[in-house]
Amino acid sequence: MPKSCLIIDIDTGIIAVKADMFVGRFYHAVVHTGNYIFVIGGCNTNYEGVSRCERYSIPVNKWIQLPARFDEYGTNVSLVVIKKRFLLAFGG
Numbered sequence: 575m576p577k578s579c580l581i582i583d584i585d586t587g588i589i590a591v592k593a594d595m596f597v598g599r600f601y602h603a604v605v606h607t608g609n610y611i612f613v614i615g616g617c618n619t620n621y622e623g624v625s626r627c628e629r630y631s632i633p634v635n636k637w638i639q640l641p642a643r644f645d646e647y648g649t650n651v652s653l654v655v656i657k658k659r660f661l662l663a664f665g666g
Contacts, residue, residue, distance in 0.1 A: 576598055577594040577595040577596070577597065577598040578591065578594055578595075579591075579592040579593060579594060579595060579630065579637075580592065592630075592635050593630070593635050593636055593637055594637070595613060595628055595630075595637050596626065596628055596637055596639055597618070597624055597626055597628070598618065598619070599613070599615075599616030599617060599618060599624045600616055600617055601615070601616045601617045601649050601650050602614060602615050602616025602617075602624070602648075602651075603615055603616075603651045603652055603653035603663065604653070605653045605654065605655055605661060606655075607655040607658055608658060609631060609632045609633055610629050610630060610631060610632065611629070611630040611632065612627065612628070612629050612630075612640075612653070612661055613627065613628045613629075613630070614627040614628075614642075614644055614648065614651060614653060614661070614663060615627075615644045615648025615649055615650075615651045615663075616648065616649060617649055623644075623645070623648045623649050624648060625643040625644050625645045625648055626639055626640075626643065627639070627640040627642045627643070627644065628640065644663065650665060651663050651664070651665050652664055652665045
């Protein structure tokens with residue numbers, strides 16, 4: 575399963591490969607705030623829920639795994655940022 579992260583310049587169409595996520599997933603949630611992109615939940619290739627959360631640092635081009643886990647509600651979850659500090663996950 576792809577764990578890839580690509581940046582696409584919408585003006586030129588140039589695609590650049592960035593650091594891979596730790597866990598390949600689909601049906602996940604993604605949100606951007608500040609210099610970070612957060613990825614939570616989703617399914618792996620066996621359609622099993624992925625409970626791990628990851629944070630990507632845009633300036634450093636590095637993913638880290640976060641201690642937060644979504645054991646029950648990680649699939650098809652929606653995610654928003656509140657006051658640049660909190661991630662609100664709902665649904666799933």
